Amino acid sequence: MAAAAPSGMDKPHFIGIGGAGMSGIATILAQRGMRVSGSDAKESGTVAALRELGATVHVGHAAGHLAPDASCVVVSSAIRSDNPELAAAAQRGIPVVHRSDALAGLMTGLRTIAVAGTHGKTTTTSMLAVSLRSLGLDPSYAIGGDLDGPGSNAHHGSGEIFVAEADESDRSFHAYSPEVAIVLNVELDHHANYASMDEIYASFETFAAKIRPGGTLVISADHDGARELTRRVRDAANLTVVTYGESPHADVRILDVTAHGLTSEVTVRLAGQELTFTVSVPGRHYAHNAVAALAAGVAADVPAAALATALGTYTGVGRRLQLVGEQAGVQVIDSYAHHPSEMTADLEAMRAAAPAGRVLVVFQPHLFSRTQELGAEMGAALALADAALVLPVYPAREDPIPGVTSALVTDAARTHRADVTPVAGMAAVPDAVAGMARPGDLVLTMGAGDVTEAGPKILARLGEGGGEH
Template structure:
């Protein structure tokens, strides 16, 4: 549901007890974790049990599985996930009692209020770039607070209340949340139309990023990747407004340039040069050109914040990933299984390029779950085209999330546009049939990739279990 943004957003310490409806999600769980770290009383509910709920309970949160009006308890502030429906009993109860009811964006701003914030925005790569910058700053001894849309492998969590003055925050544009924040600096990875269910038109989407510039501290800075036309245009707009801008990319016009890119298995390496000449070489433990550009954005932000190249590069080199971003789930019977969050055509293309490097001589078998009816209606054909980079493709039905189904907007729509022979494209509306299908398709040496922003992530472990049960394999 859409919750109005309050006119005034006091700091978290002034909110009393905060109750999160949908506390198990990536966004709200991170904010709850930061609030708990600052001594704020937190409670919350979610539709199903999870390790995230268990972790928050261990930190002192009062958590519930399922939704009931009584669970609001003695809360003073209620924070609501966009995935929650208006008839949720806890939302109804909070409104009836006249409690402070906030969207996620207001809650995040309440924990950002007294910190020097670097907000990471963009259509693609926000989570990875926020993660890379966080790990790099941790390596520099900066002790930042952070809130990320996925769990860092290095720390095992998606957020923390650090002791330093910096706060690295993933700034989501999908529902306009990033227009609530007032960051010292921003990183924009790219700007390419998405979330048109909210914005309506491509122009409105781009205008939101221009509006985001007005939120920046005039004494701060913007990092933008000029290899992307949308981000390059935004950089030009920022300069016209008198903001300090650092551009990155492989382009000769970039202030911080990557060159001599080498991709070997699960690693990427590249040389970095600034306006005054070469700075050194960076090696990442993740494959793919899009991850190089994300790392370059993080590096530029760290340099502008005053940290040394060598320390930042060492931090980037230590980065071992973020959950659901080309995450290795395991290997059985010579078949490797990975999971990733890509749900937009450009993200699919980038992750399949990275998966190709990982697969080596093996084939790439992909199970893709479209996310949102509106996105599939607009970009379904392009999704299918991007999936053509795989050897075998299984397309699940659309993960509905916050939308209702629509006739003709389904997995078959995507599958029709996959440019592979028909016998290598499989439509699987029955989700339970997908793991055995993937096992039947995969051969030793292949890489199986589950792809999408929905519950397709749960299929990888089942594939590994079925592989373990094959004759000659130990469970």
């Protein structure tokens, strides 16, 4: 495959280049030989990996970071209008390109599989990328999380398939025209951009309408929102709809999911053939993700039996039930779950994986808008844990909303008789966990913010002799 850049992107400058979505596009362009530059708020492993590819990355944002001959400036929806580099681009007449349009340009001429859904996108995209790579197909891919380490979230491959995570949060996925699309689930989230389920359905309908003529939509037969979307799009011309799940009416039917500790064995019926394969991450929801990946790969002409076996080579992606380590008989696992459905799924998976011990959670609500709308449901999910610590809301790109705090979560959890304790900040977490944990317990750090940094600190504190005995 020729190494080329989309038009006007031979010298791109990325504002916020260290972000999961932005860094992936920058990585592929650098691997294609383009002169990539950018800026980010802080140093990170991702920034270091981009520099190793030849990118020029500045820490902090300043107008002077924008090269005089930059061909365009790439931004995401998280970049504020008063960013000095964005203002400099406007003054100098440098084109500004949204991240989604840049990614769409990278897909040109390739057989794209786009993975959408309210949750599960990163895992399913990763499963496809890893399994296709293990089959020697060398796909290109752009994922919202790291596979093997910093900078491994994207790759410019020599094969004809491009696997991409399709983000609905800001309607970015409307920019893509995939040959195969996956919709894992459809739920109300991203409340700053969507006011109702009707708006969510309309957005996913637009995405489905972008599938290339003759293409395939792979969609859950078990999820209520996905079933409603199927009803709305099934009669679209030149579109094949393939459903998957445990429903007896699913085209790709899941016959059995058997848990074996931190792995599962999955049996499916596809085109009259039964296939049994291993999923090397725990939880029924991950088994469903793997089956969605299988159905999409088959729709892209990958042999079913070979792909089913290859899916077993996937061992996880950063922050998706990732084992951080073990100390004093206590396992610490990191989870990116921040929507109530994700929280429930991961807690149920951990309960199955640790039947003899307790499941303890350190939860950090993500975004004020999400906490305002879903705080009660988050609290209900935490009732599945034996005990939980709840941190203040992680604001990310948002300004505070009066009256919206993590108390919305803890108060709701207590109505479900959950054992929840608010903590003032990250510094208090290691001692608090050490005072609770005992051998055989499993500690889950959960959320989409910087709660991921707590895991190593908890392990270090347990190694000092903390924990009950």
